[in-house]
Amino acid sequence: MNNKRIIFSTLLFLSSTIQVMAGPMLDYKNSVINPEKITFPENKLQTAQAKMWKVITDNTTLLEGPAFDMLGNLYLTDIYHGEVLKVNKEKQLSVVLRSKDFSPSSILISKNNKLIIAAVSFDGTKGKIFSMNPDGSDIRTIVSSDKGFKPNDMVFDEWGGIYFTDASGNSGNLTGGVYYISSDFKSISPVLKNISGGNGIALSPDGKTLWVIEFSAGVLHRLIMQDKTHIRAFGENIAYRFNGLAADSMKADSDGNLYIAMHGQGRVVVLNKNAVPIGQIILDGQDKGYYLRSTNLAFRPGTREVYIVSSNDEELNTGGGVFKSYAFAPSLKPYWIK
Numbered sequence: 001m002n003n004k005r006i007i008f009s010t011l012l013f014l015s016s017t018i019q020v021m022a023g024p025m026l027d028y029k030n031s032v033i034n035p036e037k038i039t040f041p042e043n044k045l046q047t048a049q050a051k052m053w054k055v056i057t058d059n060t061t062l063l064e065g066p067a068f069d070m071l072g073n074l075y076l077t078d079i080y081h082g083e084v085l086k087v088n089k090e091k092q093l094s095v096v097l098r099s100k101d102f103s104p105s106s107i108l109i110s111k112n113n114k115l116i117i118a119a120v121s122f123d124g125t126k127g128k129i130f131s132m133n134p135d136g137s138d139i140r141t142i143v144s145s146d147k148g149f150k151p152n153d154m155v156f157d158e159w160g161g162i163y164f165t166d167a168s169g170n171s172g173n174l175t176g177g178v179y180y181i182s183s184d185f186k187s188i189s190p191v192l193k194n195i196s197g198g199n200g201i202a203l204s205p206d207g208k209t210l211w212v213i214e215f216s217a218g219v220l221h222r223l224i225m226q227d228k229t230h231i232r233a234f235g236e237n238i239a240y241r242f243n244g245l246a247a248d249s250m251k252a253d254s255d256g257n258l259y260i261a262m263h264g265q266g267r268v269v270v271l272n273k274n275a276v277p278i279g280q281i282i283l284d285g286q287d288k289g290y291y292l293r294s295t296n297l298a299f300r301p302g303t304r305e306v307y308i309v310s311s312n313d314e315e316l317n318t319g320g321g322v323f324k325s326y327a328f329a330p331s332l333k334p335y336w337i338k
Helices: 002-022
Strands: 049-059 064-069 075-079 084-086 093-098 102-109 116-119 129-134 140-143 149-154 160-167 174-181 188-195 198-203 209-214 217-223 231-241 247-252 258-262 265-271 277-283 293-299 306-313 320-326
Touching: 002 217, 049 075, 049 084, 064 116, 064 293, 064 306, 064 320, 075 102, 084 102, 102 149, 116 149, 116 320, 129 149, 149 198, 160 209, 174 198, 174 209, 174 306, 188 209, 188 231, 198 258, 209 247, 258 293, 265 293, 265 306
Parallel strands: 049 277, 064 102, 198 247, 247 293
Antiparallel strands: 049 320, 064 075, 075 084, 084 093, 102 116, 116 129, 129 140, 149 160, 160 174, 160 198, 174 188, 198 209, 209 217, 217 231, 247 258, 258 265, 265 277, 293 306, 306 320
């Protein structure tokens, strides 16, 4: 009986102590005052550090759309300046294309080494998808700007068809979606409609699961496909909900893991094939507020090397670059290599 009284008295004392320690007001010194600080539970994830691989510009901009060709050249886009850029194997930088009307956002490399580019007009009212040679010549329209899309990200399927996200809409105007372009580029079919700003897109290694980021809603859709353009019955769900600033573009590796660039957080979050967080890649300088606008990434073909594009916030008046790290597994094979 005495032991019970002692325990009860101790609990009362601890309770009153906790209440006193809580204090009458909120205080920053007992909270997280660094907005770049990664908080629980994601600060417990396995973490890799990405080092600066190539400074692209010192100007204020937003870098996007990295993609390697089979020769080891890296292509990427400068959204603010309407440019497609190339970093060759010697890490020399050149401008392949400069547009006064459209801002390129993502790049695919086709079997015949053509660049497939998604772009949206600078005023944000229309968009298109086109192809061109690596030197910027022979530009051909795939999806014309009068179709009403604002193409954002793209991924090839195993037949050479293209899934792309339409970044139209917002949380109060669900006009975005996911669409499929046939491999002959002659037809466009809807896959998922009425979402708020389609963004990142990736396919599982077996091509049966399509992953889509809904930018404004901050969610990841899992679409189990019945065929190229139809979702299997009960095959769509929200597999993950993101915290904080926005989930942007993503890529899958050969194990089916998803690497998702977190725009505004200076890092890439990695989910496994069941959409469970298993790791993260943090960019150098993130803890000091630099290079937070991480938008996209690319695998060097046949390797675990990951190249992440990121830019500084506009108020810093500095530019952006490409960061290098290593993934859990190697890249997916190009669609033409079975």
